[in-house]
Amino acid sequence: MNHSLLDASAEAERYIGGLDSRAGDWLAERRRSAVLGIQQLGLPDRRQERWRYSGIDGLLDGNFSADWESTDNPLPPLESVMPDGTQAGLLVFVDGSFQAELSFVNDTGIQFTSLRAAMAKGDRKVLAALGSLSGTGRHAFSAINLATMQDGAVISVSPGKSIDQPIELLHIATAAAGGRMLRPRHLITLDKGSQASIVERHLCLDADGYFNNVVSEILLQEDARLDHQRVQLEGSQAYHLSEVHVQLGARANYRAINAAVGARWSRTEINGGFLAAGANLDLEGLYLAGDGQLVDFHLDVVHGVSGCSSRSNFKGIVYGQGRAVFDGRILVERQAQQSDAHLTNANLMLSRGSEVDTKPQLEILADDVKCSHGTTVGQLDPQAVFYLRSRGLSPSQARRLLCLGFASEILEGFGNVSLRGQLADHIQRRVESIDLENV
Amino acid sequence: MASPDAGVDRLIQAEYQQGFVTDIESDTLPPGLDEDVIRAISLRKQEPDWMLQKRLEAYRRWLLMSEPQWASLHHPPIDFQAISYFSSPKKGEGPKSLDEVDPELLATYEKLGIPLDEQKALAGVAVDAVFDSVSVATTFRQTLAEAGVIFCAMSEAVREYPELIQRYLGSVVPPQDNFFAALNGAVFSDGTFVYVPKGVRCPMELSTYFRINEANTGQFERTLIVAEEGSQVSYLEGCTAPMRDENQLHAAVVELVALDDATIKYSTVQNWYPGDSQGRGGIYNFVTKRGDCRGARSRISWTQVETGSAITWKYPSCILRGRDSVGEFYSVALTKGRQQADTGTKMIHIGENTRSTIVSKGISAMEGSNAYRGLVRIAGKAENARNHTQCDSLLIGDRCAAHTFPYIEVKNPTAQVEHEATTSKVSEDQLFYCRQRGLSQEDAVSMIINGFCKEVFKELPMEFAVEAQKLLAVSLEGAVG
Numbered sequence: 068m069n070h071s072l073l074d075a076s077a078e079a080e081r082y083i084g085g086l087d088s089r090a091g092d093w094l095a096e097r098r099r100s101a102v103l104g105i106q107q108l109g110l111p112d113r114r115q116e117r118w119r120y121s122g123i124d125g126l127l128d129g130n131f132s133a134d135w136e137s138t139d140n141p142l143p144p145l146e147s148v149m150p151d152g153t154q155a156g157l158l159v160f161v162d163g164s165f166q167a168e169l170s171f172v173n174d175t176g177i178q179f180t181s182l183r184a185a186m187a188k189g190d191r192k193v194l195a196a197l198g199s200l201s202g203t204g205r206h207a208f209s210a211i212n213l214a215t216m217q218d219g220a221v222i223s224v225s226p227g228k229s230i231d232q233p234i235e236l237l238h239i240a241t242a243a244a245g246g247r248m249l250r251p252r253h254l255i256t257l258d259k260g261s262q263a264s265i266v267e268r269h270l271c272l273d274a275d276g277y278f279n280n281v282v283s284e285i286l287l288q289e290d291a292r293l294d295h296q297r298v299q300l301e302g303s304q305a306y307h308l309s310e311v312h313v314q315l316g317a318r319a320n321y322r323a324i325n326a327a328v329g330a331r332w333s334r335t336e337i338n339g340g341f342l343a344a345g346a347n348l349d350l351e352g353l354y355l356a357g358d359g360q361l362v363d364f365h366l367d368v369v370h371g372v373s374g375c376s377s378r379s380n381f382k383g384i385v386y387g388q389g390r391a392v393f394d395g396r397i398l399v400e401r402q403a404q405q406s407d408a409h410l411t412n413a414n415l416m417l418s419r420g421s422e423v424d425t426k427p428q429l430e431i432l433a434d435d436v437k438c439s440h441g442t443t444v445g446q447l448d449p450q451a452v453f454y455l456r457s458r459g460l461s462p463s464q465a466r467r468l469l470c471l472g473f474a475s476e477i478l479e480g481f482g483n484v485s486l487r488g489q490l491a492d493h494i495q496r497r498v499e500s501i502d503l504e505n506v
Numbered sequence: 507m508a509s510p511d512a513g514v515d516r517l518i519q520a521e522y523q524q525g526f527v528t529d530i531e532s533d534t535l536p537p538g539l540d541e542d543v544i545r546a547i548s549l550r551k552q553e554p555d556w557m558l559q560k561r562l563e564a565y566r567r568w569l570l571m572s573e574p575q576w577a578s579l580h581h582p583p584i585d586f587q588a589i590s591y592f593s594s595p596k597k598g599e600g601p602k603s604l605d606e607v608d609p610e611l612l613a614t615y616e617k618l619g620i621p622l623d624e625q626k627a628l629a630g631v632a633v634d635a636v637f638d639s640v641s642v643a644t645t646f647r648q649t650l651a652e653a654g655v656i657f658c659a660m661s662e663a664v665r666e667y668p669e670l671i672q673r674y675l676g677s678v679v680p681p682q683d684n685f686f687a688a689l690n691g692a693v694f695s696d697g698t699f700v701y702v703p704k705g706v707r708c709p710m711e712l713s714t715y716f717r718i719n720e721a722n723t724g725q726f727e728r729t730l731i732v733a734e735e736g737s738q739v740s741y742l743e744g745c746t747a748p749m750r751d752e753n754q755l756h757a758a759v760v761e762l763v764a765l766d767d768a769t770i771k772y773s774t775v776q777n778w779y780p781g782d783s784q785g786r787g788g789i790y791n792f793v794t795k796r797g798d799c800r801g802a803r804s805r806i807s808w809t810q811v812e813t814g815s816a817i818t819w820k821y822p823s824c825i826l827r828g829r830d831s832v833g834e835f836y837s838v839a840l841t842k843g844r845q846q847a848d849t850g851t852k853m854i855h856i857g858e859n860t861r862s863t864i865v866s867k868g869i870s871a872m873e874g875s876n877a878y879r880g881l882v883r884i885a886g887k888a889e890n891a892r893n894h895t896q897c898d899s900l901l902i903g904d905r906c907a908a909h910t911f912p913y914i915e916v917k918n919p920t921a922q923v924e925h926e927a928t929t930s931k932v933s934e935d936q937l938f939y940c941r942q943r944g945l946s947q948e949d950a951v952s953m954i955i956n957g958f959c960k961e962v963f964k965e966l967p968m969e970f971a972v973e974a975q976k977l978l979a980v981s982l983e984g985a986v987g
Binding site: 116120401404414416417418419420421422423424425426427428429430431432433434435436437438439440441442443444445446 | 576901918921930
């Protein structure tokens with residue numbers, strides 16, 4: 068398949084040739100192997116099992132460019148989306164580039180540098196870690212990210228430190244992002260026994276079609292604990308692909324909530340793996356797919372060592388011409404005895420024309436395990452709707468209330484109250500706006 | 507817990523009991539496949555030209571297809587040119603009655619515990635026994651004929667009921683459906699045809715026993731069951747195969763058609779030779795089974811107990827086209843040694859108020875690998891469709907594998923679809939409880955496994971339920987240390 072996205076190699080040569088000259092051969096080498104990866108992996112297509120429900124025609128038609136943007140454009144006013152400043156750290160990325168003047172880090176336990184700075188400085192430690200969890204990737208998009216990465220957050224939390232307030236990674240797409248592929252790449256390390264929480268938001272300020280291609284690599288060392296709250300609220304014409312790679316050391320604990328409500332097309336791939344016993348992975352998710360939207364979640368949880376547990380719980384609401392795709396894979400390898408792995412996926416279909424394709428998978432090669440998965444697809448209980456209507460609620464109010472009830476199990480997991488409220492409002496507004504004629 | 511292990515191992519390693527070879531002179535085509543071979547098969551079976559054309563069309567399609575690679579199965583590549591595509595146990599004309607049947611053949615059935623004449627008298631089951639590729643004995647034809655039920659060999663049906671065959675054969679599983687279905691369409695040797703006319707309740711359970719006997723001959727059975735409006739039929743299929751050291755290919759196609767208010771119940775106990783403990787030999791079983799609920803309120807129920815074959819690739823499916831039609835799939839699949847099974851079902855909901863139930867129980871022991879692969883699809887027009895799926899896997903030993911790959915596609919908001927799956931081993935607590943009530947280790951495990959499979963066994967006709975339990979007991983009883 069030929070597509071301009073595959074021509075990222077020429078773009079990568081530019082980085083190799085000039086932009087990160089100080090990082091030297093090492094980075095050039097990495098970029099070159101990723102360029103090879105782009106060609107070898109190729110663009111996904113629906114004949115591939117992992118992509119059978121998610122076409123990328125629209126994304127390809129967008130012809131998003133992987134060019135290096137100039138960073139001296141004046142920024143539009145961002146006050147409306149800036150958080151209140153009570154965070155332990157705020158790291159703002161506008162159109163994929165780190166904005167130092169809008170960002171701060173208030174806690175001495177947090178070491179932060181932007182990826183751009185680390186590459187320019189030739190920070191060996193950072194460079195060596197890049198791609199160590201993700202590899203070149205499973206498809207051309209992640210290889211493109213590695214080949215042409217430009218900026219991102221490199222965060223590490225010192226051993227034993229407990230960061231009380233969340234660190235916020237705020238991504239804002241502005242009008243300047245139109246027609247481009249943004250490709251931030253984050254590297255997050257929690258040292259032994261440390262604790263932190265990260266809020267990751269992807270927002271849009273009147274940008275037209277753009278493609279946000281995000282890769283995060285997260286390493287939790289022994290006894291570390293990370294609470295990761297992710298909210299995808301991209302623009303209605305945006306394409307969003309995020310890939311999260313998490314690796315857990317002994318007794319580490321990773322908990323993530325993923326809310327995907329924006330974008331025309333979005334796909335989140337979460338890859339979880341364990342390094343030693345006693346670790347726990349907890350993934351939750353909430354998605355809303357309305358008119359013409361496609362929301363796709365791919366989980367790949369690999370139990371490669373014994374004595375770890377994982378739990379995944381994803382819920383979705385679809386309506387209009389919305390489509391939800393869920394693929395949840397749990398692999399328990401031969402040596403991973405005493406694994407405990409559970410996954411559930413519940414879908415609520417509100418109207419005609421919508422579609423849910425769900426595929427939980429269990430691959431079990433060890434015998435002393437407890438594994439299960441469950442999925443449901445259904446609609447609102449007519450009796451519950453009737454009950455609420457008999458109490459004087461309008462059909463749309465009843466629907467709103469029941470949908471919120473359905474979503475609340477996940478919403479309540481958001482420690483950040485304002486984030487929770489914002490999401491709840493968003494869901495209410497959209498659920499209430501559904502055309503009743505088609506329900 | 508060391509001592510019970512020995513008993514367990516002994517039981518798990520029990521050699522295949524139905525393994526023996528009957529030496530009968532047979533008429534076999536040399537290995538290889540081309541259009542001439544297909545013409546030769548068709549000629550030998552004295553088929554009309556339209557049938558030959560159907561075969562050739564399927565063959566031409568097959569040439570353009572490639573073997574499916576998506577299943578979680580591993581086997582050396584199959585050389586389709588090394589297989590002989592026709593084997594008839596006897597030269598010359600077919601036997602007119604049991605007396606004409608080769609006594610050695612009858613003795614084979616005796617060894618299997620299914621003497622034909624005894625069955626006539628005892629069970630009231632009509633048996634159309636297929637020994638290799640040609641039907642050699644057909645019983646109870648008369649009784650069935652009185653009810654208007656046609657129950658005969660496919661080759662005979664092609665000659666005697668061409669209108670029915672032309673109308674229905676390939677209408678559920680067309681040759682282009684998949685690689686193995688196309689192969690079967692080209693070279694199918696024989697099989698069974700059942701036709702139940704309008705309003706008739708088939709007076710007895712119909713049953714066919716299959717055996718693969720010739721070395722290196724693929725078995726390509728073709729079964730077609732048509733149930734007219736308001737009719738009912740229950741069909742039993744059971745297989746055992748003698749011990750052989752070379753892999754044998756089995757690519758059967760089964761098509762069911764249920765019209766308005768008709769019910770078809772199809773039960774299988776499959777115990778082909780699974781290969782030895784090193785994974786040598788054993789049957790490769792690539793089967794396409796599909797039922798079409800064409801009529802309103804029709805019902806198709808698949809029940810299978812899969813304990814044999816080195817490789818099982820089988821997805822008995824239901825197309826729920828008629829409104830209020832019902833599809834069911836009940837399965838127990840057991841893999842041990844190096845056996846691999848990739849099995850499941852497809853429930854395609856097209857009509858309104860269609861319902862389906864899937865209950866799948868997988869048991870993996872030793873180095874066995876068991877995968878459930880299923881699809882539930884609710885089309886946009888299938889109002890109020892319902893599906894419930896339950897897949898449970900039981901693991902015995904730390905080198906076995908159990909996989910679950912359900913696909914759920916819903917395009918109608920009035921649908922209600924539920925899927926759940928669990929994987930675990932026989933719990934120590936359950937075992938301990940049974941042991942302290944005085945049960946031996948073996949009895950305790952046997953009881954637990956039988957309990958695990960009970961939901962499926964209760965769907966089997968009584969004759970089969972007994973055989974199925976015996977099979978599981980022989981294969982696995984007490985298989986936990």
